Amino acid sequence: RKEVEQDPGPFNVPEGATVAFNCTYSNSASQSFFWYRQDCRKEPKLLMSVYSSGNEDGRFTAQLNRASQYISLLIRDSKLSDSATYLCVVTSEEYGNKLVFGAGTILRVKS
């Protein structure tokens, strides 16, 4: 079983829509959680950290459910510029608590 699993998508949504992605992780001891964004043929960039209490950054909301071992990302009022691959990232005790990346979920926002 992969340590981090994501629905690869693509999620095709119209501008202005609300879209949500989930990500499940297998290691119950994982301590830190993040969402990264990767544009086509570009490098990943940190979108937001995910805190136990949930956190919001503008149109983006991230939540953590430790009991069910998943994290979610909600994007409200989608913009064309939100089109990208969203990478779920958790820490792993193996390899010295380094980051483990999911394969990503593709979002396409269309006008």
Next chain:
Amino acid sequence: NAGVTQTPKFQVLKTGQSMTLQCAQDMNHNSMYWYRQDPGMGLRLIYYSASEGTTDKGEVPNGYNVSRLNKREFSLRLESAAPSQTSVYFCASSEGAGENWEKYFGPGTRLTVT
């Protein structure tokens, strides 16, 4: 600031050839990393350097070596390239070695081994 830079951007190698991927950062970060990204898989850590003078293996170190030349530079060497090493390679840096430090990635090197 250029951030994290990588050279070359693209490379094609024949099986058995060797090459070194170069990475440099100008953010005075202590920690540097090498990842590979393959279709359908997440980025996987090859090697990392928590601080100048130290290097450690990540998830997929076989077939690679690294050198932390100084605080700015961290190179990745393929001694005898294999088709399984065809991938996109990303270098990253962070201010500290802990998982909560934001990682800044370079633009990547697209390597094809034939």
